[in-house]
Amino acid sequence: MAFVWTIVAMVVVLALCWRYLGAYMVAVYEGRVRWLAKVERPIYRVIGADPKAEQTWKRYASSVIVFSAIALLFSYGIFRLQEHLPFNPEHMPGVEWHTAWNTSVSFVTNTNWQSYSGETTMSYLSQMGALAVQNFVSAAVGMAVAVALIRGFARKGSKTIGNFWVDLVRGTIYVLLPIAFVAAIVFISQGALQTLAGHAEVHNALNGASQTLPRGPIASQEVIKQLGTNGGGFFNANGAGPFENPTGLTNFLSIVLILCIPVALTYTFGKMVFSVRQGVAILAVMTVLFGGWLTMAAVAEQQGNPALAETGVSQPLGNMEGKETRFGALSSSLYNVTSTQTSTGSVDSAADSYTPIGGMAMLTGMMLGEVSPGGVGTGVYGILMFAVITVFIGGLMVGRTPEYLGKKIQAKEVKLAALGVLVMPITVLVLTAIATAVQAGKAGPLNAGPHGFSEILYAYTSQTNNNGSGFGGLSANTPFYNVTGTIGLLLGRFAIIIPALALAGSLAEKNAVPTSLGTFRTDKPMFVGLLTGVVLVIGGLTFLPAVALGPIVEQLSHGMFW
Amino acid sequence: MLLDLRRAITVSIIFFVILGLAYPLVETGIGQALFNHQANGSxxxxxxxxxxxxxxxxxxxxxxxxxxxxxxxxxxxxxxxxxxxxxxxxxxxxxxxxxxxxxxxxxxxxxxxxxxxxxxxxxxxxxxxxxxxxxxxxxxxxxxxxxxxxxxxxxxxxxxxxxxxxxxxxxxxxxx
Known part of the structure; x- marks a missing residue:
């Protein structure tokens, strides 16, 4: 019953975010919000950006890429040199080249796949100055690209789609920083750490236990990792760790922080294209998919762990292997589904130890392309590409040139959208095939049988979707996995951003076509159903065979243990 | 391109200072002052x-x-x-x-x-x-x-x- 109220509370809070944060973001990206102008203006002056000077899509895209490349080098440098830099009370040595490379790419692409353990690898400067900074700015890049694509739909006969540097700065200081600043204080009050002191040594005279407690400036990083749908944990346990996610309240706030911007951006979208109903239609698709996958995981995790069932121990609490007592199986499922459907990838329970169907919910949630509701910005530009495909298919059915939001959708737009949609599955399947064929890949999985295959498939699905969660059993901190993983990370980010921006540029130049009786309405349930179907069919057709070899076989293997 | 490069470097340094140093250090100050017990590990x-x-x-x-x-x-x-x-x-x-x-x-x-x-x-x-x-x-x-x-x-x-x-x-x- 408590869980029903959790869902009700979540829906209420998100509805408020949708309306008010959504409207606020319209104002932010239109330059009408100025309460931090004293910070904003000087930044433009120093970097030489003019808020009024706009860019073509090509200039916008090259700015995204140059900025990301510099961010990557900057982070890589900090990781490698951390032993010579300040804020390193535990004297962590420089990070290995392949781990530093994978981690830099992973955080710059808003993925936060982590092949390392934070408590034994990263200095506080690496955590604060590299990882947390990327948590902010990679999220701001995603939002900027989404807004640029929305402008493409909204504008008529325009050569430009906005100014990347301005969008980047505005998203960071007006949206991400203020929310994170307040949320971090709540997290600290609940017991998330926020200290620069090093490890604490504790000894308990009652049981003779001695422990070394790693600490750090955790709360400030924890909140932005959720809000920016990044997901990288300060420690290895991620959101399961009591120092990161201490209470039921922080667990709930994590879920809300993850969902608030992706959900609110559908309002921003609707408002910017002059029809909130269009945004509602998109949100409806996201909600249907999210609800379906949440149900799948929650029901499966209530069933208990098959291995424990085998011993005859009863499991009234559901599958608790890899789950925290203070959250329970239901809230844990909600957290992990939220995180895998938003390209966040933080976990408050061990994904690897979920039941076969519970694990499948997380894996296949990502395989839909992270659009339900997807990451900050990435979800919106992802689903808009699916929407273009949908109106194209709708147009084929009735034999009319498709339109979306008053713009004619022609061969060029369909090709760009198809490219953006298909890059991910192709990359995932090819990389998984390579890893299962070579020795360096086969050495990775902890678990035997189909679950081992799931670990590999999950790793590439997660990285290419810029999610970052993992079936943690995989020994991913090897040159093979670190290097092949970055291929997925980079393609999953930039091979989708570039088509999205090209689409924005192409659409912005077009003039609007008047709505007629024959126009396929994209703010009606018919469109919601068709778009949901397209997302499901594309995901299903590409991934069903691979999923059958992993979680589905595992589910069907009653009484078998590997 | 070169202009972008200069902008990327400058803005990265600015973000490093605001988001990588000022933000976590201010939060640490607030945490240590208001919630000292929790902020240090309860x-x-x-x-x-x-x-x-x-x-x-x-x-x-x-x-x-x-x-x-x-x-x-x-x-x-x-x-x-x-x-x-x-x-x-x-x-x-x-x-x-x-x-x-x-x-x-x-x-x-x-x-x-x-x-x-x-x-x-x-x-x-x-x-x-x-x-x-x-x-x-x-x-x-x-x-x-x-x-x-x-x-x-x-x-x-x-x-x-x-x-x-x-x-x-x-x-x-x-x-x-």
Missing amino acids: LSANGSEQIGQTWDGPQWFHGRADGDDPTATGGSNLGPRSKELLDKYKERIAGLEKEGVTPHQDLVSASGSGVDPDISPEAAYAQVPSVAKARGKSDDQLRALVERHVEGPQFGFLGASHVNVLELNEELATLR
Whole structure:
């Protein structure tokens, strides 16, 4: 019953975010919000950006890429040199080249796949100055690209789609920083750490236990990792760790922080294209998919762990292997589904130890392309590409040139959208095939049988979707996995951003076509159903065979243990 | 392109200062000033109330079947049809039964953090008879002790009911 109220509370809070944060973001990206102008203006002056000077899509895209490349080098440098830099009370040595490379790419692409353990690898400067900074700015890049694509739909006969540097700065200081600043204080009050002191040594005279407690400036990083749908944990346990996610309240706030911007951006979208109903239609698709996958995981995790069932121990609490007592199986499922459907990838329970169907919910949630509701910005530009495909298919059915939001959708737009949609599955399947064929890949999985295959498939699905969660059993901190993983990370980010921006540029130049009786309405349930179907069919057709070899076989293997 | 390069470098430095230094350091200042106990790890005389410890023997309430090493956090990552997991379960159940403890699912399964400080109220009640016997106390006395330590879902609806094992055992040690 408590869980029903959790869902009700979540829906209420998100509805408020949708309306008010959504409207606020319209104002932010239109330059009408100025309460931090004293910070904003000087930044433009120093970097030489003019808020009024706009860019073509090509200039916008090259700015995204140059900025990301510099961010990557900057982070890589900090990781490698951390032993010579300040804020390193535990004297962590420089990070290995392949781990530093994978981690830099992973955080710059808003993925936060982590092949390392934070408590034994990263200095506080690496955590604060590299990882947390990327948590902010990679999220701001995603939002900027989404807004640029929305402008493409909204504008008529325009050569430009906005100014990347301005969008980047505005998203960071007006949206991400203020929310994170307040949320971090709540997290600290609940017991998330926020200290620069090093490890604490504790000894308990009652049981003779001695422990070394790693600490750090955790709360400030924890909140932005959720809000920016990044997901990288300060420690290895991620959101399961009591120092990161201490209470039921922080667990709930994590879920809300993850969902608030992706959900609110559908309002921003609707408002910017002059029809909130269009945004509602998109949100409806996201909600249907999210609800379906949440149900799948929650029901499966209530069933208990098959291995424990085998011993005859009863499991009234559901599958608790890899789950925290203070959250329970239901809230844990909600957290992990939220995180895998938003390209966040933080976990408050061990994904690897979920039941076969519970694990499948997380894996296949990502395989839909992270659009339900997807990451900050990435979800919106992802689903808009699916929407273009949908109106194209709708147009084929009735034999009319498709339109979306008053713009004619022609061969060029369909090709760009198809490219953006298909890059991910192709990359995932090819990389998984390579890893299962070579020795360096086969050495990775902890678990035997189909679950081992799931670990590999999950790793590439997660990285290419810029999610970052993992079936943690995989020994991913090897040159093979670190290097092949970055291929997925980079393609999953930039091979989708570039088509999205090209689409924005192409659409912005077009003039609007008047709505007629024959126009396929994209703010009606018919469109919601068709778009949901397209997302499901594309995901299903590409991934069903691979999923059958992993979680589905595992589910069907009653009484078998590997 | 060159202009972009200059902008990318400058803006990265600005972000490093604002987001990488000012933001976490200001939060640290606020945390240390307002919530000093929590911000430093909720430490008490016997450890951190947020980090689980291993309690051996029937005279203590046991926690989750974790390694309880805060420097190596995380779950077992064993899959739901792992033979290794099954063997571990059987071993743990045999160990608990030898101590006369009812093997509740919380005591047999490992958590997600590897340092779960809590168990469910049911898991605590299941241990009452064995702890009472080992300490020569009455079941009623210990049941009342557990009841004092049960924390429901936060605000009545967030998360699940739990009992903090360290706090429970601390009071158990002082029980007359």
